[in-house]
Amino acid sequence: MIPRYARPEMTAIWDPSTRFRIWFEIEAHACDAMAELGVIPKANAEAVWKAKDVEFDVARIDEIEAVTKHDVIAFLTHLAEHVGADEARFVHQGMTSSDVLDTCLNVQMARAADILLADIDKVLAALKRRAYEHKDTVRIGRSHGIHAEPTTMGLTFARFYAEMDRNKRRLAAARAEIATGAISGAVGTFANIDPRVEEHVCKMLGLTPEPISTQVIPRDRHAMFFATLGVIASSIENVAIEIRHMQRTEVLEAEEFFSAGQKGSSAMPHKRNPVLTENLTGLARLVRACVIPALENVALWHERDISHSSVERGIAPDATVTLDFALNRLAGVIDKLVIYPETMLNNMNKFKGLVMSQRVLLALTQAGVSREDSYRLVQRNAMKVWEQGKDFKQELLADPDVTAALSPAEIEEKFDLGYHTKHVDTIFARVFGETA
Amino acid sequence: MIPRYARPEMTAIWDPSTRFRIWFEIEAHACDAMAELGVIPKANAEAVWKAKDVEFDVARIDEIEAVTKHDVIAFLTHLAEHVGADEARFVHQGMTSSDVLDTCLNVQMARAADILLADIDKVLAALKRRAYEHKDTVRIGRSHGIHAEPTTMGLTFARFYAEMDRNKRRLAAARAEIATGAISGAVGTFANIDPRVEEHVCKMLGLTPEPISTQVIPRDRHAMFFATLGVIASSIENVAIEIRHMQRTEVLEAEEFFSAGQKGSSAMPHKRNPVLTENLTGLARLVRACVIPALENVALWHERDISHSSVERGIAPDATVTLDFALNRLAGVIDKLVIYPETMLNNMNKFKGLVMSQRVLLALTQAGVSREDSYRLVQRNAMKVWEQGKDFKQELLADPDVTAALSPAEIEEKFDLGYHTKHVDTIFARVFGETA
């Protein structure tokens, strides 16, 4: 977690005070359920709630842990300081530390997922707005970095929308994966605790009881969660790379918004660098780096070993905080992206008319010229445009082999931009689920 | 793809001949749709099907590609050799190579997913059978590799079942992710091809039309697919590690089936090594290694660059073939695993009665002893078992501070194994969704 790339709302989830608050709730709800089942006295369960509004003293808990070398015991000792040693003596009864730790972690991850889902909604809103705004803004489509055929800026935004919308569904599924809780005791057998305690605690915390846990909640769930974050991060990179390309000096079809006081370079004052999307490219790498450790965490020894713990202390905050920051930055970048439609047209016409070669090729074929001959006819005229800066249409009109197959009017018609945008509405309807 | 870790059914999917067969189907169905729309003559569409039963000549296509340096053009040229140059001249009209390549890849990946889903079913069947077989086979549960409390071998199988069942659902979702097709032309605008062609081809191949494609189908889909395979591989490792631990000489609670002619070691004839599960551990690493490249493939330049292609030529066969082999090997290992219930009991009793310490702790607390005092009482007797080989129950019965709180009968009762297995049926019902 890098402070400069962190937002308070997400950071707060991983604060020790939040963790202790959730631990408290787990223990208190568990006491309630045990009291309800007659396992412990109701008075003791009620007494625990005395600490309901306590701000737990993180430093004090750390101090106790320094002696016990065990975080949950340290917390319980501190809790007893608030509730009273006698009243607190049934707290955690029949439970194991991991019941608290793992259920808490999943509460935190589910909350983090909720923030990330809201973040994605921001990105989606920005993408949709810009998509409709530039639905008909023609620009050249490129494959291999080379001009291909015309498309529109709206379609670019629309495809990022569709991709991010898939990410939303993936994240919702990943959230469901980790929104489970377990209060099943030392090795998951419920030997010392009734399964109904688990059910109650989970219900109160908005979780599903883990069908079968060992000492821990199985880590394939977390692996799937982090893998999903890795995919979302890669989609962010995908958008970022597009914008960085658009902003490069020779292309300049768009620029990140450049505020008044901002300085692009200590040395070259004219520079406006796509630093936000470059940053997003790097942040994507950081989030992705959490995937493999999460996968390595799945295979624990027997009913659990604790190797996963230090990994999760790192990647759980790192991945969620970084991704939250990145999604918000991305929403802002898209929202304020300065777009230059005129440059888009100029770029498209860099090689005059050449991007229409495919249409001409097709027309020749349909006019009865063999595919191979059509290809040769198009290529020989295209090469003059490419190498000598000629105008493709004029060259075609002057090529007797071409005009033998196509009339001037037919050739002229092949250079109509509307031909390329005629299905934009169809695609928008597919993506945004509405008639455009 | 390592031949020794490959099964023919999966390997066949990635054979060039399969690829050309699928390419043919895409082109032929596209011709049908275009003919139906009146874009090309029906006769030409029908002519293409002349190649329906042709075994395409891979070597010949390679030969043409060596000249054209373009695989789809090479195939189309070869197809024309079968169909006739004139009849074939409308094949691929308005399409771009990626329409064929990407739709084909997704057909292959969907087929691979189908095999993997069937593989998981085999693993699930074996796990379920063994789970019920050993539902009540008591063994010690271990955390940190240290004895904790009793559990049963059936629960171990059941948790692997639950995990693999989650993987089945993940894989089904991942299959849906990549079961899309695109016939949308050079940059995805349908400028030269009617969207209805895409719809027809997808329908005939069991795919969903990609809502918005560029030149390619977006790679976040494939990233999600490979990430899911990585999770499944990690679950395989999880089972493999468990079995490897069970087979180690000092534990010996289970062994991989050891066939008659097999030799464990060129040097030590008595050795029976868990080589299959060790192998699975390694194969899991290989499958996992495909995840990051798949994530790196998401961010392509503009409407596409071809960097993803070489990656997919590697990871698509590698990950699916290796995972298919691993799942099958795993199913076999589980199916034939030799289990030693007697050793399980002996291991549990290595430190006589010590694994019951948690119950005694709880009983003391419930009898009114403070948590801290209970802990001390249990620990001082436990240490005598641990360090001097004493019998825990006998020590407790001889400790006046303990007997002051608990009667001999109460102490005796704490050593009942049934206490630990009383919820096994509950858990089985959760996992297998039926009353046990």
Add this chain to the structure above:
Amino acid sequence: MIPRYARPEMTAIWDPSTRFRIWFEIEAHACDAMAELGVIPKANAEAVWKAKDVEFDVARIDEIEAVTKHDVIAFLTHLAEHVGADEARFVHQGMTSSDVLDTCLNVQMARAADILLADIDKVLAALKRRAYEHKDTVRIGRSHGIHAEPTTMGLTFARFYAEMDRNKRRLAAARAEIATGAISGAVGTFANIDPRVEEHVCKMLGLTPEPISTQVIPRDRHAMFFATLGVIASSIENVAIEIRHMQRTEVLEAEEFFSAGQKGSSAMPHKRNPVLTENLTGLARLVRACVIPALENVALWHERDISHSSVERGIAPDATVTLDFALNRLAGVIDKLVIYPETMLNNMNKFKGLVMSQRVLLALTQAGVSREDSYRLVQRNAMKVWEQGKDFKQELLADPDVTAALSPAEIEEKFDLGYHTKHVDTIFARVFGETA
């Protein structure tokens, strides 16, 4: 960087105040060199050193950066507040931000490497001491987790020593890789700054001038550095896994030192868990996770893009702080590891005499029995030990086919442990480079 897994000495390197201190030194030394070359007035160069003992105000610099959105400009503005606007006006002349940032990063990484090298020395010292202490402590060697032949605990320590010693050499090489500096201007051409300035600054900071930089120092250097940390982390995991295996209940050949107040489990007071080495296993995953992002950072656009920066803000502290902590923890674990030689012998004799089977096999072969027959003879007797708990030596003495080839004395001699340890001194001499 996880506070609980961080040591102050390493953390301090990554503190903003350290960074600003190094920036200051780079700028001040650069001014000196420029003054020496007559490019700027000597008085101005001298004036900069007024800030020599200044504690830079991190909050103030952050405040300025909030406006300028550029960290180096913010620092220079703040520096001018100390030095005087007029006196400071030649600071940074002809330089670009990256000259400062990259040279500073490499100073930090070189310092981090120095700490890590000292850490490795601690690990090496502990390993060497324990190796000699247990040079002749016999334990069973295991392959596949299965008993193989006797070895000694000293050899185990010795092999970890040799591995860690290789890591030391790798780290020294990796340190040299990143101990370069660059003061080469906007795109590395020295257009606005004399190469001698770079030479002077590098010399004063203990760096080598980067032979050819662009705007940045090439990132293949950093990639190699982080890759090396990943290898070291994997070696830590290697030791950790060994100790975790040794401590598992059924093996119990060693235990991590367990201090008085420490509680192993909130539920099971007898438990002594190898939590330190489990933790090291997890920390290794975290360090390893920094490798791929560092590799992805190598390919920057043209003379640089800034995508690497956010990555390095994460992985540079994360990897070095975590590895530093892990190496120190490892040194402590090794130093205090409690070793149980008696259990080692007991474990070795679990299957009476069986681990000598290879020797017997060899003896039979040398006595003229064919390899295949020898193998069969050994295996049939070995199986009786394995399956029925018989004593291998007694079985051999009772097998007429065996005694036809080997005399009782010859058989007896095969069970001498000294046979297996006779080359320990040879190996120690190879590893520790001295006569034992």
Add this chain to the structure above:
Amino acid sequence: MIPRYARPEMTAIWDPSTRFRIWFEIEAHACDAMAELGVIPKANAEAVWKAKDVEFDVARIDEIEAVTKHDVIAFLTHLAEHVGADEARFVHQGMTSSDVLDTCLNVQMARAADILLADIDKVLAALKRRAYEHKDTVRIGRSHGIHAEPTTMGLTFARFYAEMDRNKRRLAAARAEIATGAISGAVGTFANIDPRVEEHVCKMLGLTPEPISTQVIPRDRHAMFFATLGVIASSIENVAIEIRHMQRTEVLEAEEFFSAGQKGSSAMPHKRNPVLTENLTGLARLVRACVIPALENVALWHERDISHSSVERGIAPDATVTLDFALNRLAGVIDKLVIYPETMLNNMNKFKGLVMSQRVLLALTQAGVSREDSYRLVQRNAMKVWEQGKDFKQELLADPDVTAALSPAEIEEKFDLGYHTKHVDTIFARVFGETA
């Protein structure tokens, strides 16, 4: 290993026949050494060499392995078929399979490294030639994809040269890491084999004896080897990305060589796509994907487990074959890269004179204008060039605040390109170690 990205020389190293050939040599040399030591009869050692020129029958060995499920035993059985059962009976005596397997693997990896080193030499030669050819070919340097200051194409090649030269040294070090052999018996104690056998075999195969092995050669060595390949692959990506950028339609400063018969696109005949460098980008991802599994292979259980084996069956050929192909492809791309110096100048002047802004800024500062004022002066004129297409020099000459500080001649002088290239020779001397 993808056939289309494989060269025969490297592929041959990983052919089963090569492996068996090396196994034979190891066994035969070991017999020689044992005979020399008097451990086995000289006649038997000599007899083994009867198989010196035998082409081992891979199918036959596979057939035997299908029964024994052990590859080395299968080989030894087959070897005996050539040498004679009686003569062969001392082959492999006192050795363990891994002695053969690991020593063989390292021979293969060392040979692979030799090919890769030769590959790098090809790349270096091409880079050096092109560097000198374009030493003075001016192009714009870019940071963030935005024009910065002039540099030369020669410097671009030179920096790739320096980077690849570092890779050569890294690879040489990595080769030394894995060029070790071990013939130390079942758990590495030399109990059944004299260390001098290891010395002899290693000497004959060009290896160094592993100072301390267990059953296997320690895998940190291989981890370092594969990590190094990952770095090299990332450097390849670095060059590839540069070329892909240069070839994009709007930049077009260079193009991959485009042969006569080649077709860029099935749809757009004018297209010349940088498919080779895009391919290299993908291949880099594939090689990098081998790093993490190699790191995961380091921590084996006790004296070894066999999990590393399947991983290495994948990554050893995959990484070396792919990298070999990629380096060769890269050498070819560089060698034949078509460079357009005129376009470079045109691109640089897209915003007339703007790239000189840093020089003007510096001149103003040196003329006594404060840094902040200079920055503002430069920026306000720069913005007119950027936004209105004005000529930077003309704007400066017309700005009274500028001309108050700088004379027209001084302004004029700032636009001299030679200013930026004056240190090219210095840098070349640093990189190529010679006077230019």
